[in-house]
Amino acid sequence: MTALTRDRNTPRRDGVQFNDPLAAGVKIFAGSLYCLNASGYAVPGSTSTTLKARGRAEETVDNTSGAAGAATVEGRRGCFQFANSTTTDEITRADIGNECYIADDQTVAKTSATDTRSVAGVIRDVDSDGVWVEI
Template sequence: MTATTEGRNTKRRDGKQFSFPAAASLCLAGTIAVLNSSGNAEMGTTATGKVAVGVFDETVDNTAGVAGGVQVATRRGCFQFANSASTDAIANTDIGTTCYIVDNQTVAKTSGTNTRSVAGVVRAVDSAGVWVEF
């Protein structure tokens, strides 16, 4: 394609809401949403190779369906999740660093010796959990 020589109406998104094909699994609203190696959305688990895309905006039960057969809505932003325990707990000194997915609602300070995928960036820590930006 060649460069345009006049103005154009460029499509845009706010960069916050996206829909992805759902894996043949349950996707619960408010839980960590990841894409698996097939590009289908599923809940976060301790596993490598997952790409965090935010949280699920809705609950979709595709357990009896075919992977990719339905779409599920997700949302990017900054969300609060449970903090991991013990030496993997995230502290205020970790603000601005990468955190990792433990399960669909928990994040940790480390990759668990390369067994966890990246969740996002730690933005705040309080008594109720960790604020993660996706």
């Protein structure tokens, strides 16, 4: 490759909206926290150490009877409200600015539960309805 010698029409994305292929045998619900697994396929958020939080699903996609990549889900990155964990893993206002962890596809927790959960994102706010997480 060589350096440019003329103008280049460089494609761009806004960096907040994605279409990801689903893993085999999964269903992702609209509004849920979804992740990419170790193979790069979309899966619902769950307790696991190998997931990478991707965003909020913009639609419901059912690939329960399909092969990996047979369906895609539209997702969005941003700051979204998810359910707060309970008891010792409940997130409080004192945790704003810290990372939180994926408990399931709608719930985040304060701790990694001894390194058994993946990072969901950064806690931006906490209110009576849940936790605002920037993914």
